[in-house]
Amino acid sequence: MPQLVVSEECWPIAGAFTISRGSKTQADVVTISLAAGSHIGRGECVPYPRYGETVSQVIAALTDARGRIEAGLARSDIPALIAPMAARNALDCALWDLEAKLTGQPVWTLAGLPKPTPVVTAYTLSLDTPEAMGAAAAAAAHRPLLKLKLGREGDADRLTSVRRNAPSCRLIVDANEGWSADGLPGMLALCADTGVEMVEQPLPAGRDEALREMMRPVAVCADESAHGLSTLDDLAGKYDAINIKLDKTGGLTPAVALARAARARNFRIMVGCMLATSLAMAPAMLLTPWADVVDLDGPLLLAADRAPPIRYDGSLMHPPPRDLWG
Structure with missing residues (x-):
């Protein structure tokens, strides 16, 4: 045992x-x-x-x-x-x-899942002043997909600064429940104008009913509002996508069930993570065949990763070594 x-x-x-x-x-x-x-x-x-x-x-x-x-x-x-x-x-x-x-x-064989292949992950820019986020965007402009942490006063200036300094990057935005229903239409319009592809959790979980009647020129993704299978019914009509994280679903097993159910209901899927090492990213990578957006950059934001790590070539994430997990 x-x-x-x-x-x-x-x-x-x-x-x-x-x-x-x-x-x-x-x-x-x-x-x-x-x-x-x-x-x-x-x-x-x-x-x-x-x-x-x-x-x-x-x-x-x-x-x-x-x-x-x-x-x-x-x-x-x-x-x-x-x-x-x-x-x-x-x-x-x-x-x-x-x-x-x-x-x-390998786990993917045991679970009846596709063999993982290299994928492009988003790279997160931490919330800061417009000037600092613009500088961070310029330094990361070689990466194909950037994720902006927003959710405070001055977000319009932050977004504009990032787009100016990373004109060729794909952008997604994560407000972490920090916007208001009154200001949301204007922010979504600005996101559309600046080429943002997806906005995560703009309104607080439990206070997001305004999304149901709102025109959404940019796909809106549930994060703090999305957990397991039981949350899908409430998300329908309010969100276009869900962010699946293993720490929210309670593991790979329920995450796979959620991904399949979400796809069947025509939700777009983001595979996300908490800030953690390659050991936490490895099982989440098995969900990437369902993903429209992959956000598994936790190790890239750490000062050091555990060994053996997942290999990242810039933003290209490779399948985990068997000695790490799976």
């Missing part, structure tokens, strides 16, 4: 990472290892305070479930055993990884 090890890790960010809700200088993650003989399956998650989850809470949930996990646990048992979605994610991914190690087959 597998032996469980739960660890807290802190990974410094290259500089600071700022969104509408605040700034941070390190990524706080929880990793788990499931050892069966010489084989070890691993998973990583990011407890997110926005969703009421903390590192200590996730560690406690996994530790409390140790006996059941080490007795032998199926992935289908996880939702009834553990509440925090981040904890479910780490455990689900570790179980997939362990099965891959034990069987000698």
Whole structure:
């Protein structure tokens, strides 16, 4: 039976990472290892305070479930055993990884998914002054797809500055719930005028009903409003796309189910991530065959990544090495 090890890790960010809700200088993650003989399956998650989850809470949930996990646990048992979605994610991914190690087959084969191939990921520009974001855009103008963190007063100037300094880049915008319903039509119009392809979560989750009656010249993507299958009904008519993150769905297994259901309902799909290492990106990459937009740049924003890392050639993300995960 597998032996469980739960660890807290802190990974410094290259500089600071700022969104509408605040700034941070390190990524706080929880990793788990499931050892069966010489084989070890691993998973990583990011407890997110926005969703009421903390590192200590996730560690406690996994530790409390140790006996059941080490007795032998199926992935289908996880939702009834553990509440925090981040904890479910780490455990689900570790179980997939362990099965891959034990069987000698990659996770994508075991799960009946397409073999992952290199994909272009968005590269995120942290929220800052218009001048600073313009300078960051100029430095990243060689990348094909930039994601702008917005959501505060002065966003029109920020967007204009970025577009001026990166005229050839594809752009997506993430307001992180920071805009108002009154100002949204004007911001969407400006996004359309500046060639923005998608806007993530412009209004607060639970206060986004205005989207249902609003003309949307740019595709609007649910992030904080989109979690598991149970959220799809409410999103229909308000959003054109959903951002699927494993820490919100509770692992790769439910994320695959959500991607299939979302496609069947004609939602566009973004595959996203929290700020974390390559170990968290690896399972998310298996969702990219469904994705219209890939946003798995977490390791690019860190001062250092774990080894062995996923290889990024600029913004081209390669499939994870088997020694990392899967």
